[in-house]
Amino acid sequence: MGKNLTKRSEDYSKWYNELVVKADLAENSGVRGCMVIKPYGFAIWEKMQAALDKMFKETGHENAYFPLFIPKSYLSKEASHVEGFAKECAVVTHYRLKNAEDGSGIIVDPDAKLEEELIVRPTSETIIWDTYRRWIQSYRDLPLLINQWANVVRWEMRTRLFLRTAEFLWQEGHTAHATEAEAIEEAEKMMRVYAEFAEEHMAMPVIQGVKTESERFAGAIETYCIEALMQDGKALQAGTSHFLGQNFAKAFDVKFANKEGKQEHVWATSWGVSTRLVGALIMSHSDDNGLVLPPKLAPIQVVIVPIYKGMEQLDAISEKVAPLVKELRAKGISVKFDNRDTHKPGFKFNEYELKGVPVRLAIGKRDLENGTYEVARRDTLTKEIVPMDDVVAKIEFLLEDIQKNIYQKAHSFREDNITEVDTYEEFKKVLEEKGGFISAHWDGTNETEEKIKEETKATIRCIPLGTENKEGKCMVTGKLSSKRVLFAKAY
Amino acid sequence: MGKNLTKRSEDYSKWYNELVVKADLAENSGVRGCMVIKPYGFAIWEKMQAALDKMFKETGHENAYFPLFIPKSYLSKEASHVEGFAKECAVVTHYRLKNAEDGSGIIVDPDAKLEEELIVRPTSETIIWDTYRRWIQSYRDLPLLINQWANVVRWEMRTRLFLRTAEFLWQEGHTAHATEAEAIEEAEKMMRVYAEFAEEHMAMPVIQGVKTESERFAGAIETYCIEALMQDGKALQAGTSHFLGQNFAKAFDVKFANKEGKQEHVWATSWGVSTRLVGALIMSHSDDNGLVLPPKLAPIQVVIVPIYKGMEQLDAISEKVAPLVKELRAKGISVKFDNRDTHKPGFKFNEYELKGVPVRLAIGKRDLENGTYEVARRDTLTKEIVPMDDVVAKIEFLLEDIQKNIYQKAHSFREDNITEVDTYEEFKKVLEEKGGFISAHWDGTNETEEKIKEETKATIRCIPLGTENKEGKCMVTGKLSSKRVLFAKAY
Numbered sequence: 001m002g003k004n005l006t007k008r009s010e011d012y013s014k015w016y017n018e019l020v021v022k023a024d025l026a027e028n029s030g031v032r033g034c035m036v037i038k039p040y041g042f043a044i045w046e047k048m049q050a051a052l053d054k055m056f057k058e059t060g061h062e063n064a065y066f067p068l069f070i071p072k073s074y075l076s077k078e079a080s081h082v083e084g085f086a087k088e089c090a091v092v093t094h095y096r097l098k099n100a101e102d103g104s105g106i107i108v109d110p111d112a113k114l115e116e117e118l119i120v121r122p123t124s125e126t127i128i129w130d131t132y133r134r135w136i137q138s139y140r141d142l143p144l145l146i147n148q149w150a151n152v153v154r155w156e157m158r159t160r161l162f163l164r165t166a167e168f169l170w171q172e173g174h175t176a177h178a179t180e181a182e183a184i185e186e187a188e189k190m191m192r193v194y195a196e197f198a199e200e201h202m203a204m205p206v207i208q209g210v211k212t213e214s215e216r217f218a219g220a221i222e223t224y225c226i227e228a229l230m231q232d233g234k235a236l237q238a239g240t241s242h243f244l245g246q247n248f249a250k251a252f253d254v255k256f257a258n259k260e261g262k263q264e265h266v267w268a269t270s271w272g273v274s275t276r277l278v279g280a281l282i283m284s285h286s287d288d289n290g291l292v293l294p295p296k297l298a299p300i301q302v303v304i305v306p307i308y309k310g311m312e313q314l315d316a317i318s319e320k321v322a323p324l325v326k327e328l329r330a331k332g333i334s335v336k337f338d339n340r341d342t343h344k345p346g347f348k349f350n351e352y353e354l355k356g357v358p359v360r361l362a363i364g365k366r367d368l369e370n371g372t373y374e375v376a377r378r379d380t381l382t383k384e385i386v387p388m389d390d391v392v393a394k395i396e397f398l399l400e401d402i403q404k405n406i407y408q409k410a411h412s413f414r415e416d417n418i419t420e421v422d423t424y425e426e427f428k429k430v431l432e433e434k435g436g437f438i439s440a441h442w443d444g445t446n447e448t449e450e451k452i453k454e455e456t457k458a459t460i461r462c463i464p465l466g467t468e469n470k471e472g473k474c475m476v477t478g479k480l481s482s483k484r485v486l487f488a489k490a491y
Numbered sequence: 492m493g494k495n496l497t498k499r500s501e502d503y504s505k506w507y508n509e510l511v512v513k514a515d516l517a518e519n520s521g522v523r524g525c526m527v528i529k530p531y532g533f534a535i536w537e538k539m540q541a542a543l544d545k546m547f548k549e550t551g552h553e554n555a556y557f558p559l560f561i562p563k564s565y566l567s568k569e570a571s572h573v574e575g576f577a578k579e580c581a582v583v584t585h586y587r588l589k590n591a592e593d594g595s596g597i598i599v600d601p602d603a604k605l606e607e608e609l610i611v612r613p614t615s616e617t618i619i620w621d622t623y624r625r626w627i628q629s630y631r632d633l634p635l636l637i638n639q640w641a642n643v644v645r646w647e648m649r650t651r652l653f654l655r656t657a658e659f660l661w662q663e664g665h666t667a668h669a670t671e672a673e674a675i676e677e678a679e680k681m682m683r684v685y686a687e688f689a690e691e692h693m694a695m696p697v698i699q700g701v702k703t704e705s706e707r708f709a710g711a712i713e714t715y716c717i718e719a720l721m722q723d724g725k726a727l728q729a730g731t732s733h734f735l736g737q738n739f740a741k742a743f744d745v746k747f748a749n750k751e752g753k754q755e756h757v758w759a760t761s762w763g764v765s766t767r768l769v770g771a772l773i774m775s776h777s778d779d780n781g782l783v784l785p786p787k788l789a790p791i792q793v794v795i796v797p798i799y800k801g802m803e804q805l806d807a808i809s810e811k812v813a814p815l816v817k818e819l820r821a822k823g824i825s826v827k828f829d830n831r832d833t834h835k836p837g838f839k840f841n842e843y844e845l846k847g848v849p850v851r852l853a854i855g856k857r858d859l860e861n862g863t864y865e866v867a868r869r870d871t872l873t874k875e876i877v878p879m880d881d882v883v884a885k886i887e888f889l890l891e892d893i894q895k896n897i898y899q900k901a902h903s904f905r906e907d908n909i910t911e912v913d914t915y916e917e918f919k920k921v922l923e924e925k926g927g928f929i930s931a932h933w934d935g936t937n938e939t940e941e942k943i944k945e946e947t948k949a950t951i952r953c954i955p956l957g958t959e960n961k962e963g964k965c966m967v968t969g970k971l972s973s974k975r976v977l978f979a980k981a982y
Contacts, residue, residue, distance in 0.1 A: 027622075027625070029557070029558045029618065029621075029622065030562060030565070030618070030621050030622075031558045031560045031561070031562060031609065031618070034558035034559070034560060035558075036555070036556070036557050036558065036622050037555055037556040038555055039553035039554065039555045039637065042553075042554050042555050042556055043553070043554070045556075046554065062530035062533075062534070063530065063533050063534070063537065064527070064528055064529055064530045064533050065527070065528040065533055065536075065660065066520070066527050067520045067522045067525035067526075067527070067658060068525070068611070068642055068644065068658050069522045069525060069581070069658070070522070071521060071522060072588065072597060072599075074521070075588075075597070076596060076597045082588075082597055086587065086588035086589065086597060087587055087588075087589075088586070088587065089586065089587065089588060090560070090583045090585075090586055090609070091583060091584065091585040091586065091587075091588065091599050092581045092582060092583050092584075092611065093582065093583075093584045093585065093599065094581075094582040094584065095579070095580065095581055095582065095646040096577065096578055096579065096580065096582075096646065097563065097566075097573075097577035097578075097580060097582065097610070098577065098578075105567060106563060106566070106567045106573055106577060108563075108582050108584065108608055117599055118522065118581070119588070120559070120583065120611070127520065127521070127522070130520075130521050131518075131520065131521075131527050134518070140833060146530065150642075151559055151641075151642065153559065155586040155587065167558055167559050167560070169556065342631060
């Protein structure tokens with residue numbers, strides 16, 4: 001198998017599309033905009049799910065499951081929410097097919113029209129808050145901390161594997177609180193949980209911040225986000241956490257009796273990450289040879305490739321490898337011994353490079369005699385000879401070191417690609433020539449934001465949190481600004 | 492909280508519906524036929540998923556994800572398949588809503604009509620086999636062993652929480668093989684995996700068998716099943732595994748080059764279990780006091796209830812309990828210390844009985860002085876005083892013993908409720924007076940099966956596997972029969 005992968009420098013977008021398919025992560029299906037997630041891609045998503053689910057449970061959340069369908073009237077109850085989702089939703093109107101009377105095949109049965117149309121959930125605030133009205137009566141029922149793993153559908157016109165698909169998999173947290181302060185604390189906490197997941201597991205550095213009004217979630221008072229920088233200098237929104245105020249509680253009449261027995265509306269948050277993270281992971285670390293996966297999310301952490309002539313040599317190698325495989329598995333390291341006789345070692349080396357397996361061991365006749373393995377790391381593509389007695393320790397070291405190294409590499413790249421500018425001319429120049437995040441003053445108005453977007457295609461990715469306020473002047477209008485914000489072109 | 496649960500002997504169906512809601516497992520939603528699975532119910536499903544997923548992976552299967560939507564033309568490609576699902580499917584016809592021009596609200600945008608309608612998957616054979624055509628070229632690509640965890644929709648008219656809902660969660664395995672023998676072996680293997688899961692994890696004895704032609708999955712050559720008996724004497728189909736022959740391979744033109752280079756159609760299986768299993772679990776073991784959960788699937792295995800007056804006593808108890816909680820968790824036992832000050836011990840006892848927590852510990856002032864716990868088991872509702880030093884060993888013993896005991900109880904009940912009959916009169920009498928499985932000779936025709944169903948509402952649950960063939964005469968027609976089959980009224 002030749003990799004024949006387009007180089008990133010030639011066409012980053014093409015490189016990405018090819019890599020997703022060639023590394024067996026996903027492919028387009030026969031259904032417009034919907035992808036098939038192949039076993040290798042799904043195994044990465046499963047690892048992400050497991051790590052996130054643990055973090056959610058450790059922060060007190062429980063999983064539940066709500067209906068796929070949302071009655072049209074529910075979606076319409078929160079005005080800005082329906083405004084945001086009505087233009088791109090799948091609508092179920094009938095509940096039966098039948099044989100056409102003229103024999104032309106299977107048709108929708110016109111007699112099976114639904115009284116009220118159902119929307120395939122684009123997000124579940126409305127169906128969940130309709131449920132919460134039954135669950136919440138008293139302050140004792142709060143906080144209510146629920147998460148759901150589910151599929152959602154948004155009828156996107158331009159789709160790309162993992163990054164933007166009509167159907168995608170995600171988790172959506174929906175919490176209810178007695179006070180505004182608690183809800184804000186929750187929304188901020190979940191942004192931090194996402195940031196920790198991105199940095200510790202995905203090895204992907206992120207900037208935490210809040211969205212401007214025009215980029216907020218439809219129905220939110222405040223949207224917190226984590227923003228990552230891809231290798232082509234474009235930003236990617238990797239997770240959002242929303243403070244919803246009392247908007248949904250009011251739309252669905254969810255009240256609770258406070259300690260004094262007085263009825264109040266509940267305060268809400270929602271937060272989500274999706275299979276889009278797999279796209280972010282790919283674009284953060286991978287290279288012209290294929291995927292580079294962080295050891296914590298790699299479905300196969302170590303692969304062992306035998307180099308042999310004839311079955312006798314293979315048997316001798318297999319015998320040597322068996323206790324190593326057992327020892328690694330006992331340590332919770334996922335290892336594959338690829339003893340397929342149908343493919344040559346060179347083919348296998350290529351394949352595991354393409355699939356981003358962090359550590360590759362090779363063992364041949366010479367190694368058997370010398371008691372060694374050849375150990376290669378995917379991130380640096382370097383190799384060394386390691387005595388068999390040291391190989392387990394070496395692997396454990398490498399899995400940690402690769403995780404750190406690719407984070408550092410992505411972090412350095414990100415830091416090198418945040419540019420402070422003070423004039424709109426400079427802004428346009430940097431955006432054109434370098435890309436990345438551009439830190440600039442903005443006057444805080446929708447009009448200026450919109451003008452910049454129209455003229456340059458750059459959007460405000462976030463108003464960063466944890467940076468100090470420093471007054472300045474808007475690069476476009478010259479009006480006073482209290483803080484720099486981060487612009488970028490984005491996925 | 493009084494339990495106020497209807498007694499099983501009074502109205503089994505009402506008892507079930509009440510229990511599902513009162514034990515916080517699930518409830519009906521505002522969407523017709525769709526349920527909300529509440530956190531406690533979902534936690535049971537998660538435990539089922541984890542155990543099954545492990546068993547699937549151990550038998551060589553990988554997870555993947557396929558689109559929610561199936562183009563109408565795909566569903567129509569396999570004739571008996573579309574026949575089976577067309578009458579009860581949700582159809583997406585439009586992809587946008589808009590504001591009505593007369594200001595009457597949000598309406599479906601008639602300009603956003605899909606060229607081809609999409610069906611919300613009732614099962615995924617068609618979309619998956621359309622994909623497999625791209626994945627399978629050579630015998631080297633086989634077997635292909637894939638599983639999917641997903642939601643599916645079947646527009647059922649009469650629904651019941653867990654047992655029959657318009658949307659439900661399930662897993663569906665879809666495998667492709669080079670030979671008929673291999674595919675049959677796979678279908679039989681997965682039936683055995685389901686049986687093992689039901690018996691070992693759910694503590695629910697099942698009978699393994701094959702369905703008659705009229706009860707087969709739409710598109711299958713053979714349907715294998717596991718059938719369980721509920722406490723009211725009705726049977727419940729708990730899992731099915733289908734040998735699909737080359738039906739879908741032919742419908743979707745999936746061929747492979749065999750070792751001789753000749754093109755052949757691929758052989759297929761599919762198999763699934765769903766959230767229906769939660770209903771089966773409830774009805775297998777629970778009693779008039781509430782749920783009885785097998786320790787292997789109980790979200791909380793041990794609950795500790797403090798009995799105290801004043802915060803000082805509670806503090807003393809908490810201090811004593813802390814190391815026990817830690818020790819149990821280190822052993823992988825899920826334990827909850829319910830130190831809520833808002834509810835009395837009696838209330839808590841009731842609640843955990845209702846929720847089926849297998850082991851309950853209580854500790855009060857006297858226990859502190861004596862160095863003991865009161866240990867109660869949910870299955871027998873018996874209690875004993877156990878010295879603190881022995882309590883961990885006692886808990887470990889009880890978790891195993893309860894698992895075994897409820898299996899034995901269900902097994903004895905099942906065995907006591909299989910009745911052999913030789914005449915149709917006897918059959919009707921047993922069905923009316925006792926229920927359960929009835930083992931009888933049948934002539935093998937659809938007509939006789941249909942007649943029995945119409946006259947008695949009993950169906951053939953399965954032709955059991957692993958029992959010896961003994962010739963006899965059909966109880967209805969007197970024609971020759973080679974083997975007894977199992978009849979029952981069923982969920």
